[in-house]
Amino acid sequence: MPKGVVAIVGTTGVGKSELGVQLAKALNGEVINGDSMQVYKGLDIITNKMPMKEREGIPHHLMDFLESSQEYRVTEFTEDAIKIINDIHIHNRIPIIVGGTHYYIQSLLWKNSLIKDYDDKEYDNDSENDEILNSETDILYKRLQEVDPIMANKWHQNDRRKIRRSLQIYLQTGKCHSDWIKEQNQPDEKALSLRFPRTCIFWLYADPKVLDQRLDKRVDKMIEEGLFEELIYLRNKVKNESVHTSSGESINYTRGIWQVIGCKEFEPYLKALEETPHCDNNVIDTIKESSIEAMKAATRRYSRKQIRWIRNKLLLKCQESNLDGADANCVTLEKWNQDVRDVAIRITKEFLDNGTGPDPKSLSSEANELLNPGTDMNTFDNLKTWTKYECDICRIFNDNSPVVINGLANWNQHLQSKWHRSNVKFKKEMDMNWDGQFPPWFKKKKSLAS
Structure with a gap:
């Protein structure tokens, strides 16, 4: 052959x-x-x-x-x-x-x-770039708007990981992320x-319907074969070796082995076992069942x-x-x-x-x-025609800060969302009955809407 x-x-x-x-x-x-x-x-x-x-x-x-x-x-x-x-x-x-x-x-x-040659490791001998990439998200976004406005328009202004990656590509290669995409096409x-x-x-x-049943059964089998023992071993290993995120405060479930389905989903259960060893068994069992369902749902979503x-x-x-x-x-x-x-x-x-x-x-x-x-x-x-949308109605119920929606598909989904429809209804009621004074329950309603 x-x-x-x-x-x-x-x-x-x-x-x-x-x-x-x-x-x-x-x-x-x-x-x-x-x-x-x-x-x-x-x-x-x-x-x-x-x-x-x-x-x-x-x-x-x-x-x-x-x-x-x-x-x-x-x-x-x-x-x-x-x-x-x-x-x-x-x-x-x-x-x-x-x-x-x-x-x-x-x-x-x-x-x-x-x-x-792209690699998202930190720069070893470039303190200037290192300082830029560790800046606050809004600073990173403004910088990306300057060097690569096409990709800046593509990403949500709070999506630090994607903003940082596009900026890092520019800093490492000297060419905009959007230019690389253009060449590759x-x-x-x-x-x-x-x-x-x-x-x-x-x-x-x-x-998918057949697969969902198979995946649910596989999670049950994984538990029978020792899933919890592996998770506990991994958590103890992290504690013993002090392997934490850069902040040192919590596990980063978007990096390394912690991305595997099960780590994040069983965090509440394992944490409850550690912090409340004498807790009511019914409470622990409830958290455990909830974690199992979360893992099954995450597995189905991943498929x-x-x-x-x-x-x-x-x-x-x-x-x-x-x-x-x-x-x-x-x-x-x-x-x-x-x-x-x-x-x-x-x-x-x-x-x-x-x-x-x-x-x-x-x-x-x-x-x-x-x-x-x-x-x-x-x-x-597609990048050139990418559009961001702002919802003026939901802005009111979001501390008047912009509600930014990326892309037409997400915008249409937002318009059909329960949050948006609730805000539209509430605003209509306020417009009809506005007397210059907010009712006493407005703050509560605002909190629920946002």
Whole structure:
């Protein structure tokens, strides 16, 4: 077989790891982990690592090697994975990338998915930039408005993380974030962007209603297998090593291992156990059940988010590559119990041998519907037409400070929200009965409305 790469994407809990092992067995392949949480040592339950006995002796790379106090960036993953893929090719084997962190996989498969050499680490020897990036959010936003007004218009003025990232890209590269996006969307860039000449992507899909039930049961199984013990171990490890956020006050659930679903959701329960060891068991049980439901809901939301990424980002990249003659196919396999393994093996062999395969949309009615990419809101044309909206009605009930809504879709959603409709009704009542004096209950109503 010529040197090729296979990637398996899809939502959490849909069977990607199992398909990866079966393909590796049939194709003399090795698995490369594409899940940002499974890189951490231990914590096998909460990160949903495939048990060793189920891997059937297939080598798994980039898994279980990072300390919980460390962070692993997408730039590091891409660099490490490329080295491993080259080594696997040297030994005439097939690399199979498996995971649900789709921006990791996309950044690996396409050259221009990331801004070249971008890294969000602090600057080591640039105190001026370091001082700028640690400024208050309003100062960062004003600075971004000066150097890159297009991206400033894109982000909400209070979204510190995105504002800071766009500003840091400018400071590190000397080029605006919006200019990078513009270059990445040029036709010649798209045509040359596929990193590996022969790439086959499988999208393993399950009906969300069926998947929701499976995900709920998986959370229950994780608890039975020792989820709480892992969480308690992780919390104690943090306390013993004094690994906190820069403020030293609380855990940052947007960084490192703390992003994994379960850490944030079970925080109230574990905190209650620590602070009130003699608390009424009924109270503890109530908090526990609430945390379990929160984890299940977060897992379901994450699965929807993964589908949106595939449709709005990954499928767009596949479509661009196909239109420009690159050998990239994206296949949806909707049900595991309908010969998923055999179909996947047949398609992969045909594709790697001949560079051709079946029309992905012909595989099922679901595939025909799903394999229509959405709109990437980070294309340069979309950035230029991005609009912010201010709601004058809700401003009144928000201490008269601006209520800023980003984008038309969010604006329409805001207009239908309970908060906005309540404020419209209340303002109408006030306009009809205004006598120059606020009623005594206005402050209470204002608090409720805001």
